[in-house]
Amino acid sequence: MLSRGGSAVDAAVAMMLVSCAAEAIFTGLGGGGFATVYDAATGQVRCLDFFVAVPGLGGKRPSPATAIEVTFIGQHVPYEIGPATVAVPGIPAGAHYLWQRWGRLPWGTVTAPGREASYGTPFPAMHAQVLPRVAAAMCVGEGVEVYQRPDGLYLQSGDPLRHPDHHRAYELMLRDPHAFYHGAYADALVVAVSDGGALTQEDLDAYRVIEYTPRSVRVNDFTVHARGNDLDDLLGTMERVTPAVHDDPTTDAHSAAALIDALRAPSKRAETTNIVAVDEQGDGCVITTSLGLGSGVWVPGYGVHLNSMLGEGELVRGLVHPGVRMGSMMSPLIALDDHGRLAAIAGAAGGSRIRPALVQCVLRMLRGAAPQEAIDAPRLNALPDLVRLEPGFFSHVIRALEADGYKIAIADHRDPYFGGVSALSPLGGGADPRRSGVVIML
DSSP states (O other), X not given: OTTTTOOHHHHHHHHHHHXXXXXXXXXXXXXXXEXXXXXXXXXXXXXXXXXXXXXXXXXXXXXXXXXXXXXXXXXXXXXXXXXXXXXBOOHHHHHHHHHHHHOOSOHXXXXXXXXXXXXXXXXXXXXXXXXXXXXHHHXXXXXXXHHBOTTSOBOOTTSEEOOTTHHHHHHHHHHOGGGGSSSHHHHHHHXXXXXXXXXXXXXXXXXXXXXXXXXXXXETTEEEEEOSOXXXXXXXXXXXXXXXXXXXXXXXXHHHHXXXXXXXXXXXXXXXXXXXXXXXXXXXXEEEEEOTTOXXXXXXXXXEEBOOGGGOGGGOOSOOOTTSBOOOSOOOEEEEOTTSOEEEEEEEESGGGHHHHHHHHHHHHHTTOOHHHHHHSOOEEEOSSXXXXXXXXXXXXXXXXXXXXXOEEEOSSOOGGGOEEEEEETTEEEEOXXXXXXXXXX
């Protein structure tokens, strides 16, 4: 997209649509997300909310969902799937809104890579490792045909990932993105969730992308902009951590302890993916999207797996009312220097590990590290009663933390558990090897 003269948003939307076909364990056209966009000409930063909305405007109430368990870092964690867990999808509306607002290339050009991917892509090695852990949500209904081989085994690395009808959804995206909310596709979606779900045509009619001014905080000599209403308060954490973490936490025990105390939170699972793009004009776009774990409900005739956000207990932190947006930990961000120039643009995947991953990586970047260096550095995640460390923390740091009463568990390798960050800065690009990230520089 960039080599054809497209904007950062053109590139990001094209990547997002590809991810909805090629990273279908983490995201999909039946999910939702957030974007943060920087316009270099005006110095303006805008946030877009195209996350899922709570259904029920038509008066229906959901029936009980289907309980499942997934294995997460050795723990069996309960979740729910089925029609009752499906919230109103936002990705089709979000993709088109972004392109209309900031795109430069024809819509057909921007959607073409996604349409190509919808006919099948090689299953990534990292996804093959994750699939057995989430098979209870994925290998349900039409998902059996998508995620299992004819011999009954789960897809392996390099196997074709495809649904025979998925290309029809991408053809619809090319012809009329609004058709995901009315007409034959919308009718099929409503029927798919009718046995127990609350989503009706009234919910689809009411859905809108929300554009707004981001919240911002000062971090060293930079201003960091993000949505500001994420469930884990990323910006507030960055504001608190910056003066307390004076040195590299892998080598300095005081900084490691300060980071742990700021990041302590329960571990939760939510599958997400992140995309970052910057064009030659200096404009930037970062998008984070998610399907949840997937509901096991597919839109018949279109191969679209619907989200399970209402079954993600960690996202429902209070009363939810029909029509309102669900909460999320996702928080794509942009940092500007004092001259209003782009200093860093980043986002992360990984549920409750989004906040610690972004805090650690972005703080390193704003202190002079190149994005890939910041992403490759060892990370920690602080749970209420346990601190998980990646390999690479100095032994004297580990001993000091244990002496201060922290219970430490050291992973034997870098793991997707610690989140997946992608980022760009004037020093280059970075993509997380923990989640098979890729950087393309022109």
